[in-house]
Amino acid sequence: FGAFIVLCGLTHLLNVFTYEPHPFLYMLALTVSKFFTALVSFATALTLVTLIPQLLRVKVREDLLRLKASELDREVGMMKRQEEASWHVRMLTQEIRKSLDRHTILYTTLVELSKTLALQNCVVWMPNEAKSEMNLTHELRRRNPSDDYMISIPTSDPDVAEIRKTEGVKIIRPDSVLGSASSGLLETGAVAAIRIQILKVADFKGGTPEVIQACYAILVLVLPKDDSRHWSYHELEIVEVVADQVAVALSHAAILEDSQ
Template sequence: MYSLYQALLTQHSRQLTPVRCAEQTIAQLHHYFEDVVLENNLAALVIESLPMKAERSLRDLARVREVGRAAHKAFFFVSPGDALTDLPLRTSDQDREPILLKRGTNEKDGERFVVIADARFSALLASVHGDDDDAEADGDRVIWTFEPDIVYSALEYLMARVTAEGHLQAPAFTSSVRSSMPKATSLQLTVSVTTKLARLLQEQAGREVAVNRIATAIRNSLELDSVLQTTVTEVGRALSAQHCALRIEGEPGKEPLTNCYFREGAGSDNAEEAELLADLDAYSVRLAGRYKNYVMDGRADADANSNNVRPLAAVPLIYQERFMGVLMVRSDDSTRTWQENELLLLRTVADQVTVAVSHARLFSQMQQQALTDGLTGCFNRRSFEMQLERDLHMATRMRLPLSLILLDLDNFKLVNDTYGHEAGDVVLRLLADGLRDELRSVDTAARYGGEEFAVILPQAGIDGAMIVAERLRRRIELMEVPGVGHVTASLGIATFPQHASSRDTLVLAADRALYNAKNAGRNCVCVPPDDDSSLMSEDEVPALVEASPTDNAETLDASLIVS
């Protein structure tokens, strides 16, 4: 059997133009048509066919009953197994309750329509879920009209359909249709509906723009904080929300990420922000175990008590069945009801964000693996060279010194040969831990190769570098290695611009100093000789920094000395 959509399009092809809309947009259009009856106390005939849903929200169930009681007569086509069949609704034409008409087994569940008719107003909306000719197209095909003759055709078709299917309510249905045949249509009511339709399509366009901007931010950046801030800003603006907040659960050992949007003029003082974050914490806990949306609508009948009500909607961020966070919007309109297409926007954005977070974390892990030595956790040689180049550029621009320490464990091959490579790995890990403990946050420790490490000391002259190097030497000397005992290290120091003018010459100078330390008996700190002119260009004028290598570093101040 043809659907109502197909029958009308065949009969009135010149008057009807199908368009494609998302399912949630069509649901909102249905609500707008129903609002004509509810808001204008229109005692009209209402006939609806809703898509099959085994579970419906309390709001959906209440809406069906509200329409049924407001209309002169209301008939709802429902599928077997639909949640509406469990409602204690009337199945007769007595009283003003919605009457349920069970669909036949051969009818398509994808059909959806609403027909409104009385002597002074008529309207029709019909849609089908996709079609065989254009299965890959997005959205459902939908038509709508306010023309009485087309609505009349729809009523004639539905009468014939109900009679042919042998519904027990067929006489009551036919009687209601006969008494409600449209004769004209109210211009005022038609304008009311078309205005809402135009506003809905405009809002839908705005939301599509917001989704596109978020998608663009995700494509163009792997900076997670920037992407998340763009997300809350675009969602907040698209939904005209007072606040929008996004919480991303942190990885093990890390703090969660939180981004907030405050509508301009809505205020963002400390108390307001604290309240928003408290709500975000509460709903993060609530949704973590449910994986379902949470919606709190405002009150339609606003009163003094409703001023404290803040309509709120929150959706979880789920990636591969794992809870990753929550996206939440809050409104200061105490009468606001969150529409299905608004919840769709939140769910769509939540899905995009979960993918973006996963990709950003994967990229961060790959970047960490590419720039970090897996055994010690220090930077590897490649990242050391890039960091040294950056620090030298800053030192040149700021006219500040920079020192480099090359450190090599003494007789490390003997440790590996005697105690095994696992013991050698323990030595390297303990050494790396010691470097992290002794250095400043601006310093860089890197595994330069094998048992050799490099330490970059920004803003440190030769005297300060000597103090740090001696402190590192003594720490290594006193370090107890399980199963091995004690080890020692030799260290070479070079300072820019005193000993070198570039990255390569600075590394070469430190390497020569390390070579001198090895030749001096190991377990000591050395600097390049003052007459090592091969490391300097002819026209270079080094800063007047006096090199003062000494074996008695305890007499110096314990802080770095900046030339």
């Protein structure tokens, strides 16, 4: 390809002097230059036929490398998010386990989850004695007594019934009965809910307590109003792990209360 460029330039240079009669040797040199230029052009064309597939392969390899680099970036980002989630869970668990009082455990959970996930509100719903209604018992954001908001929801509510059957986190509509009651009728973002199994000691047999499932609570987490903010996978994972830790801490608190 370089020879083709040089010969083309030489041919054009010789053509500059063809504006007047010239000797035979000059015409011969010009003809030879054009001849070699044609040969080199033909050879260049043949070379390109073999080079084009190689160039295409290089392009394909470049695309594959970019794809692998992007996949690697995603994996690294996922590892960092998992490590961050694990760190948050450890910190939350440490705070939750500092107390054996049920109310302290629940309020600590609300406060620490709000700090970690930047929540607008976080509430806990407990069933009444007849287990016919869910009562709002713990809330992160204090409300005014004059606020018109629902503090009880029937257990027959579709979202409540669905959460009772679901082990993981369930995303509910902000305008649902449970979602609006948990947000205090304010404009909110996405709302997530998860059940917390509460265990208590049934009786003691030979010094070993027999634990049965007594009731459940519902933890509702409300994000701020922001179209760009959604529940991510690692955030939902944090909620699930924390809910399990809270259930264990509440069961320990119940055992301590019954033993006293």
